[in-house]
Amino acid sequence: MLQALVITLREGFEAFLIVAISLSYLRKSGRAALAPAVHWGIGVAVAVSALGGYLLFHSLNQEWLDGPLALVAAASVAWMTVHMWRTGRRMKGDIEGRLKESTARPGTAAFAGVFLFTLLMISREGVETALLLMQLHETTYLVLGALLGSAAAGGVAYLWSRYGHRINLALFFQATAIFLFVFVVQLVIKGAHEMSEQQYLPYSEFIHSSTEAWGPDSTFGHILTYLLVVLPLAWIAIKSIVTKSPIFPPPPSAPVAGRSAAR
Numbered sequence: 075m076l077q078a079l080v081i082t083l084r085e086g087f088e089a090f091l092i093v094a095i096s097l098s099y100l101r102k103s104g105r106a107a108l109a110p111a112v113h114w115g116i117g118v119a120v121a122v123s124a125l126g127g128y129l130l131f132h133s134l135n136q137e138w139l140d141g142p143l144a145l146v147a148a149a150s151v152a153w154m155t156v157h158m159w160r161t162g163r164r165m166k167g168d169i170e171g172r173l174k175e176s177t178a179r180p181g182t183a184a185f186a187g188v189f190l191f192t193l194l195m196i197s198r199e200g201v202e203t204a205l206l207l208m209q210l211h212e213t214t215y216l217v218l219g220a221l222l223g224s225a226a227a228g229g230v231a232y233l234w235s236r237y238g239h240r241i242n243l244a245l246f247f248q249a250t251a252i253f254l255f256v257f258v259v260q261l262v263i264k265g266a267h268e269m270s271e272q273q274y275l276p277y278s279e280f281i282h283s284s285t286e287a288w289g290p291d292s293t294f295g296h297i298l299t300y301l302l303v304v305l306p307l308a309w310i311a312i313k314s315i316v317t318k319s320p321i322f323p324p325p326p327s328a329p330v331a332g333r334s335a336a337r
Contacts, residue, residue, distance in 0.1 A: 076302060077257055078210055078219030079226070084250045085203040086227025092195045094231060095169045096188070105177050111185045115192025122193070123200025130208045141269030147205050148261035154202065155251040155258075169195075206257075245313055249306040256301050263288050 096112050130143070176187030210216055234243075267285035270278040288294045 075215040075219035078207060078216050079223040080250060080253050080302075081206045081210075081257075082203060082220045082223030083226045083230070084247075084254070085199045085206075086224050087230050087246075089196050089199040090227060090231030091234070092169060092192070092199075094234070096173060096192060099170045099173050100177070100188070103174075103177065105184070108177060108185060108188045111188035112192045115189045116196055118189075119193050119196035119200060122197040123204060126197075126201040127204035127208075130204050141265045141267070141272060141274065143205070143208065144261050144265030144268060147208075148258045148265060150202055150205060151254050151258050151261065155254045245310060248313070249310050252309050253302055253306045256298060256305060260295075260298055 093112065093116060097109055100106055100108050100112070172191055173188065176191050177184045179187055207216065207220060230246075263285050266275070266281055267289070269275050270281035270285065275281055
């Protein structure tokens with residue numbers, strides 16, 4: 075349940091951010107007439123994500139795909155978290171830059187550019203979410219966790235839209251990245267175990283017996299489960315104390331501590 079909650083929270087929040095930044099840029103740049111292109115892009119992206127989820131769900135009936143899909147999911151998560159760790163602070167500028175290129179075209183071309191940009195960005199988040207959730211299909215309360223994560227993503231997105239300057243997005247993405255890196259370890263173990271069971275790997279018997287002892291019910295599996303919670307919280311605490319990077323920074327207009335006293 076916890077994995078599903080964090081996955082949908084992070085992916086959902088990224089999707090909300092993409093939409094919010096896109097619509098805000100179009101309004102500020104005087105291209106509000108292109109907002110329907112964003113709306114259409116969202117609608118089609120949801121349909122594409124649903125289709126991707128449907129196909130992935132039915133692929134789970136094919137045992138030979140279990141291992142490869144787990145490793146694909148692990149690679150997808152690893153790439154996504156590294157990318158967001160490096161570019162999270164520039165996310166707003168990157169999105170606005172791409173939209174600027176799309177809206178520079180005349181007439182229908184601008185509409186199509188914004189539509190395709192929204193479609194690709196949102197469907198990427200949706201398919202990634204479906205791919206990751208499919209790896210948790212045996213998890214208890216999976217649907218509840220996904221629903222709570224989606225609701226939390228909407229709530230965080232609302233807070234960002236109202237109090238964007240008060241949310242430390244860099245710290246948020248870093249903490250969830252650490253969570254997902256631990257999840258990658260679980261996916262790699264699962265993928266290697268399933269692929270060795272199908273005799274896809276060299277030394278399959280050795281790998282299968284080794285990863286069997288690292289399963290979710292083993293001591294190592296329990297440690298990984300605890301690390302999913304402990305490591306992100308520890309990172310937040312360290313960043314807040316050592317680098318003085320609070321989760322909710324004061325607004326820019328707030329006086330710096332000690333400045334008023336010095337005056």
